[in-house]
Amino acid sequence: MVLVGRVRRGDLNAYGAIIARHQGRLHAAARHLLGEEEAARDAVQETFIEAYRHLDQLRDPSRLGSWLYGILRHRAFAWLASRRPTVSWDEEGAEEWYRADGPEERMDPTALLARLPDDDRDVLAARYLLELSYDEIAALLKISNQAARVRVCRAKGRLRALLAGAEKEVEP
Amino acid sequence: MTRDIPCPEWEARLSAYQDGEATPRERTAVAAHLAGCAACRAALARLDADRDRFTEAYAGPYPDVSENVLPEVRAMSRQQQTNVPTPLLRWLVGFSAAAVLVCLALIIAVSTAPRETPMVVYAPDGSAVYEYGADAQGSSVHGRRSGDARAVGHKLYSDNDLYSANDLVAKKRPATFGAFAIASPDAVASRPAPRPPLSDLSGAGDMLYNPTTGRNYGIAGGLKMVYDVGYALQVRNALQAAREGSALIRKHGGFVIDFTYAGDEGQIPAATVRGKVPANEAKAALDALEKMGRVTGITLNGEDLTPQFRQYMEEMEKKIKTAENLGKISDRNRYWETLSAEQARHWAEQQAAQNKRAMLDVVTKSSLVEITATFAEGRPKESFGLAQFFALMRAVLVTLLVALAAVATLFALVALIVAPVVLLRRRAASQEAPSEAAE
Numbered sequence: 001m002v003l004v005g006r007v008r009r010g011d012l013n014a015y016g017a018i019i020a021r022h023q024g025r026l027h028a029a030a031r032h033l034l035g036e037e038e039a040a041r042d043a044v045q046e047t048f049i050e051a052y053r054h055l056d057q058l059r060d061p062s063r064l065g066s067w068l069y070g071i072l073r074h075r076a077f078a079w080l081a082s083r084r085p086t087v088s089w090d091e092e093g094a095e096e097w098y099r100a101d102g103p104e105e106r107m108d109p110t111a112l113l114a115r116l117p118d119d120d121r122d123v124l125a126a127r128y129l130l131e132l133s134y135d136e137i138a139a140l141l142k143i144s145n146q147a148a149r150v151r152v153c154r155a156k157g158r159l160r161a162l163l164a165g166a167e168k169e170v171e172p
Numbered sequence: 173m174t175r176d177i178p179c180p181e182w183e184a185r186l187s188a189y190q191d192g193e194a195t196p197r198e199r200t201a202v203a204a205h206l207a208g209c210a211a212c213r214a215a216l217a218r219l220d221a222d223r224d225r226f227t228e229a230y231a232g233p234y235p236d237v238s239e240n241v242l243p244e245v246r247a248m249s250r251q252q253q254t255n256v257p258t259p260l261l262r263w264l265v266g267f268s269a270a271a272v273l274v275c276l277a278l279i280i281a282v283s284t285a286p287r288e289t290p291m292v293v294y295a296p297d298g299s300a301v302y303e304y305g306a307d308a309q310g311s312s313v314h315g316r317r318s319g320d321a322r323a324v325g326h327k328l329y330s331d332n333d334l335y336s337a338n339d340l341v342a343k344k345r346p347a348t349f350g351a352f353a354i355a356s357p358d359a360v361a362s363r364p365a366p367r368p369p370l371s372d373l374s375g376a377g378d379m380l381y382n383p384t385t386g387r388n389y390g391i392a393g394g395l396k397m398v399y400d401v402g403y404a405l406q407v408r409n410a411l412q413a414a415r416e417g418s419a420l421i422r423k424h425g426g427f428v429i430d431f432t433y434a435g436d437e438g439q440i441p442a443a444t445v446r447g448k449v450p451a452n453e454a455k456a457a458l459d460a461l462e463k464m465g466r467v468t469g470i471t472l473n474g475e476d477l478t479p480q481f482r483q484y485m486e487e488m489e490k491k492i493k494t495a496e497n498l499g500k501i502s503d504r505n506r507y508w509e510t511l512s513a514e515q516a517r518h519w520a521e522q523q524a525a526q527n528k529r530a531m532l533d534v535v536t537k538s539s540l541v542e543i544t545a546t547f548a549e550g551r552p553k554e555s556f557g558l559a560q561f562f563a564l565m566r567a568v569l570v571t572l573l574v575a576l577a578a579v580a581t582l583f584a585l586v587a588l589i590v591a592p593v594v595l596l597r598r599r600a601a602s603q604e605a606p607s608e609a610a611e
Binding site for chain 2: 016020048160
């Protein structure tokens with residue numbers, strides 16, 4: 001919070017500190033949303049550059065984390081939209097994946113988690129990686145706190161189904 | 173495997189419980205439920221395990237992006253310093269600009285708002301004959317609503333022409349009407365305004381000719397004006413009285429040669445009508461004139477006869493009073509006394525009239541009598557109408573605008589002083605930044 005004020009006064013070292021504090025979580029989220037390491041790194045870099053440019057639009061410096069994630073997810077989904085047609089979630093799709101791919105790929109959990117629908121990945125990244133509160137998630141998605149609670153619960157359910165399926169496949 | 177699936181009705185609360193987002197009541201309820209429900213305990217453990225697997229999958233390590241981001245940000249910062257003002261500065265500049273714009277807009281609005289524009293009627297020889305204010309609707313001098321006739325020392329040659337001229341002004345175009353032209357006050361101010369020689373009737377003959385109608389106002393150049401009678405009267409409405417006076421003069425076969433009215437703020441409104449009537453009508457005209465108000469002065473051929481007139485009037489009033497007192501007594505007494513009271517009253521009135529006639533008798537020997545009636549209102553004009561209200565509002569608005577403009581200028585000055593200081597400080601900070609970052 002103090003850092004934001006210092007950056008606004010022209011202190012670039014403070015911005016370095018902000019990057020150091022937030023880049024790990026943002027990078028993890030970008031990796032989760034985009035799947036590709038290179039795209040994730042670009043997205044994080046661009047997020048920080050864009051954030052600096054629009055820092056005066058950040059009204060509540062205590063919500064810097066969710067604000068940065070807001071920029072990141074916006075960029076990430078735009079990038080994804082330009083890359084591929086939307087894939088809808090279906091349980092069978094997950095089952096198919098276990099059957100289709102080789103054992104090494106099945107061992108990479110990020111490839112498995114990439115099977116989650118965009119909405120769920122968004123919510124899970126916000127909740128588990130950025131550790132945003134329900135209020136912050138609600139503000140990001142422009143929904144009510146109650147709706148955010150339902151979205152988080154639903155995403156967790158799908159995550160459980162996905163991981164349970166993977167276990168079932170790996171165990172025998 | 174179904175053992176770690178939570179009870180459906182508890183799933184959402186369990187999720188919130190895990191995230192630390194459950195309400196205190198929910199927390200208690202979930203804790204109580206967990207104590208007795210193995211499936212939900214397992215489900216919660218499962219949620220935690222899923223979360224751990226999820227976060228571990230993205231645990232990193234990730235490369236530091238600051239090496240790529242900071243140089244770009246630094247370049248941007250330098251550019252911003254020259255381009256983008258600080259929020260305070262932006263606010264100051266914005267406020268000043270807005271205030272200046274608002275002031276300008278309001279000043280323009282106020283200055284272009286319809287206001288009373290005095291216009292002048294003047295005769296072909298260049299003498300201004302009448303000036304009056306036309307109100308926003310461009311109406312004429314008729315009635316108070318439209319702005320009373322104003323100004324003063326100018327002459328009007330005929331009421332008819334005044335009204336005609338008014339009609340032209342009502343249409344808001346400078347024009348020539350008959351003997352008169354209408355122009356803006358500026359045009360008149362730059363013109364010499366000689367007083368037409370009114371006593372010279374050979375000149376008046378020309379002046380009273382209206383080329384548009386071809387009408388001559390019936391005056392022969394050769395007539396000699398011998399006597400002037402001047403009356404000063406106190407009335408309730410000077411302008412109206414003057415109009416009635418000029419109507420009266422015409423009614424008695426005369427014509428109006430001069431009509432002025434001064435009703436400016438703070439002045440006692442006064443109007444003067446000067447006209448000529450045939451001698452045989454002079455007495456009747458003067459009698460009628462006397463009834464229009466309280467006579468305060470009288471002149472004959474320029475000689476002030478007011479003291480004598482007062483004397484006559486006082487004597488008459490005294491006699492009338494005596495007669496009335498007699499009459500009052502007689503009410504309770506004898507008939508003959510009543511009669512004598514009436515007679516006394518009649519006699520007093522007659523004598524007063526005779527005295528006056530004797531005073532004015534000489535008039536009848538001339539062909540035309542010039543009557544000058546001056547009507548003055550008893551007290552200064554203190555009307556506070558809509559026009560005064562708007563004038564006051566205008567003054568208040570202008571004062572406010574000036575104050576606002578002063579504040580805006582102050583802000584602009586502050587902004588001008590602050591801007592270079594802030595820019596210099598920021599430039600210095602950005603020049604230090606690279607060395608600090610290297611540390």
